[in-house]
Amino acid sequence: MDDVLRALIGSQQGLVARRQLTRHGIGWEHVDHQVRTGRWAERTPRVVSTVTGELTRSQREWLAVLHAGERSMLGGLTAAGRQGLTGWDRDAVTVYVDDELSFEPVNGVRFFRSRRPFDLLRHPRPGIPVCRLEPAVLLFAAYQTTPRPAHGAIAAVVQQRLTTPERMVEWVDLLRPLRWAKPFKRTLSDIAGGAHSGAELDVRRMCRRYGLPLPTGQRARFDRAGKRRWTDCEWDLPDDLTLVLEVEGGFHLDVRAAMADHRRARRIITRHRVVVRCSAYEVRHEAAELAADLVALGLPGRVPHTAA
Structure with missing residues (x-):
């Protein structure tokens, strides 16, 4: 040798x-x-x-691209993980190929054929062939059967500061035709406008659906103890009133954690600031009822018939 x-x-x-x-x-x-x-x-x-x-994860990725051929590259969340995305790990290795899948399958590897120009997709970095971050995430999202993981991955890659909403929008256009392109652009617009979580994105989708004004997200407030707090969603209403919606990420199994959340909410309430709470589940699955409650509190919009 x-x-x-x-x-x-x-x-x-x-x-x-x-x-x-x-x-x-x-x-x-x-x-x-x-x-x-x-x-x-x-x-x-x-x-x-x-x-x-036994091979390491990195060796398994090399195995996958070497088996698939010289024109292959890591794609999807595998490529995104190589470029810094965390919290979206998958056991299977994703590989993009541009020829017929006439070779033997490999356990733990998912091969996807694409007719898109590989010279455009491939990252110029040396080392293992890998798809650029933005198209890797967008193509993963476009193949999802439900919107939540699709929009969640797009939000995560921006929120982890691996790219920008503007760069992602450029790639949405470069990848045309791309499934769900318009919803992806709306999500990226929301992220650029200050939404910092999947729940905040869900609130904005609810507002569009029922004609409610879009909220301001992550506004800094000081509570009565002088501590800085960040609110999830706020609307400035007439008569110098502000409506605040705080979205809980899940059901509280810890009573002390729930009490701490309620205490924080109380301490930013003033005569001109009303704080209401809801769960992420309500935003996703009971949006009509939540929208009707917000309208009843003074938010302009169409009261959903199902919740009236």
Whole structure:
């Protein structure tokens, strides 16, 4: 094995495709001998490793792209994770390919064929071939069967400061035709306008649906103890009144945590500021009833017939 091939295998974390070995003058008989003697391990019919034992996550990703061919790249949440996205880990490795899937499947790898220009999608960074962050997330979102994980991933990649809403919107246009392009742009507009959580995005969708004004999100307030608090959603109403909606992320199993939330809410209430609370479940699944309650509190809008 020459130094060039040794360096190549090292850069691929011990994984190498048979085609790469052939280019360096190493035939299949030699490879099979190394496998039989236990020095190497056959990972797929197309890929072997010069290390034995269980592969790491990074090695599994190299295995996937080497098996799929030279034009392949990591895609979806796998590519996003490589570029810093956290909290969206998946066990399966996602790989984009641009040819017919005529090769053998690999356990734990999901292959997606795309006719989009791979030269546009591929990140120029050295190392493992990987899709650029923005198209990787948008293509993942476009293939979801329900909107929540789709919009959640788009929000997460911006909120973690890995990209910007403006950059994501540019890629929505570059990827045309893209499924759910218009809803994606609305979500990105909401994020640019200050929505910092999935619940806040849901509130804005509820407002559009029932003709309510869009709220101001994450407004800084000082409570009576002088501590800075950030409110979820606020509306400035006539007569110098402000309506505040605080969205709880889930059901409180800890009574002390619930009491602390209620205490914080009380301490930012004034004669001109009304604070009401709801759960994220209500925003997502009982939006009509919530909208009707907000209208009853003075928010202009159409009272849903189902909640009247």
